[in-house]
Amino acid sequence: MNSTDDDALRPxxxxxxxxAFDEPWQAQVLAVADSLVQNGLFSAGAWSAALGAELKKxxxxxxxxxxxxxxxxxxxxxxxLVAKNSEIDxxxxxxxxDDWEQAYLSTPHGQPVELPAE
Amino acid sequence: MPDFDADKVSEIHQxxxxxxxxxxxxxxxxxxxxxxxKGLVNPQTIDAWIEAYTEEIGPKRGARVVARAWCDPDFKxxxxxxxxxxxxxxxxxxxxxxxxxxxENTDKVHxxxxxxxxxxxxxxxxxxAPAWYKAAAYRSRAVRDPRGVxxxxxxxxGDEVEIRVWDSTAExxxxxxPQRPAGTEDLNEDELAALVTRNSMIGTDRDLSKG
Numbered sequence: 001m002n003s004t005d006d007d008a009l010r011p012x013x014x015x016x017x018x019x020a021f022d023e024p025w026q027a028q029v030l031a032v033a034d035s036l037v038q039n040g041l042f043s044a045g046a047w048s049a050a051l052g053a054e055l056k057k058x059x060x061x062x063x064x065x066x067x068x069x070x071x072x073x074x075x076x077x078x079x080x081l082v083a084k085n086s087e088i089d090x091x092x093x094x095x096x097x098d099d100w101e102q103a104y105l106s107t108p109h110g111q112p113v114e115l116p117a118e
Numbered sequence: 119m120p121d122f123d124a125d126k127v128s129e130i131h132q133x134x135x136x137x138x139x140x141x142x143x144x145x146x147x148x149x150x151x152x153x154x155x156k157g158l159v160n161p162q163t164i165d166a167w168i169e170a171y172t173e174e175i176g177p178k179r180g181a182r183v184v185a186r187a188w189c190d191p192d193f194k195x196x197x198x199x200x201x202x203x204x205x206x207x208x209x210x211x212x213x214x215x216x217x218x219x220x221x222e223n224t225d226k227v228h229x230x231x232x233x234x235x236x237x238x239x240x241x242x243x244x245x246x247a248p249a250w251y252k253a254a255a256y257r258s259r260a261v262r263d264p265r266g267v268x269x270x271x272x273x274x275x276g277d278e279v280e281i282r283v284w285d286s287t288a289e290x291x292x293x294x295x296p297q298r299p300a301g302t303e304d305l306n307e308d309e310l311a312a313l314v315t316r317n318s319m320i321g322t323d324r325d326l327s328k329g
Contacts, residue, residue, distance in 0.1 A: 020246040052236040067249045078149065096152050
């Protein structure tokens with residue numbers, strides 16, 4: 001189980017006997033993707049094609065056929081579409097990821113984790 | 119062998135890292151921060167979406183559509199003619215059901231829904247797709263061997279019943295209208311909706327009389 005010490009953490013309620021998501025980040029991936037489809041940054045068809053390509057690649061590489069793999073593919077598809085359709089590039093994504101990591105590591109446990117103002 | 123202090127240091131180190139989000143959690147957090155900064159997503163919309171899909175939107179909506187179709191022949195007719203408009207009557211219209219087709223099970227036909235490419239699914243009336251629907255095993259086998267897949271779900275389909283497999287896309291998604299179980303003439307719409315399983319609306323369940 002991965003750590004999910006996240007300020008967005010809330011109980012993952014069961015829908016028809018199964019939790020909708022195993023971890024909060026999985027919900028965030030779909031929420032952001034759906035939001036960008038609704039906002040018109042990319043189409044539902046483009047999302048489906050990008051996700052399908054990632055799933056095919058994972059399958060060919062012999063990735064475990066489970067939800068973790070599925071959502072990792074969804075995240076990669078989302079990063080690809082954002083890089084393709086906005087001014088946000090891979091470098092910015094990596095930079096912001098590192099900023100968050102640093103913020104988590106330098107914030108005493110129990111205090112809200114925030115990015116330093118730029 | 120490490121001495122006591124080294125163990126202690128290692129423990130503290132692990133403790134610190136246990137509060138660090140996982141790699142995908144960090145990546146999606148980074149992405150969301152950048153998108154919010156650029157004004158491409160609204161954080162309130164994201165939070166509301168997550169709350170709705172973890173706590174509210176689920177197969178009960180689809181079950182309500184099915185029960186209404188069983189009880190109201192005019193609604194059923196409208197559902198086949200224009201599913202999004204009929205579903206909108208129940209207040210459940212979402213973008214994912216904007217292009218939806220309802221397919222009906224009969225004594226002679228069983229319908230099974232899959233998305234062979236990814237995981238297209240009418241999530242605004244069925245909630246987030248179950249894990250198996252997104253799995254490569256289901257996506258690759260549903261078309262090739264529907265009877266075998268159904269058998270694994272404990273659903274035996276007689277040879278006299280034709281199985282129709284529907285491959286969903288982002289532009290066209292499907293909802294199976296299961297058969298109303300015999301002996302339910304006295305049940306009201308709420309009671310009927312309680313009989314409808316999620317899987318029956320995807321086609322991996324068929325006989326709802328078994329409870």
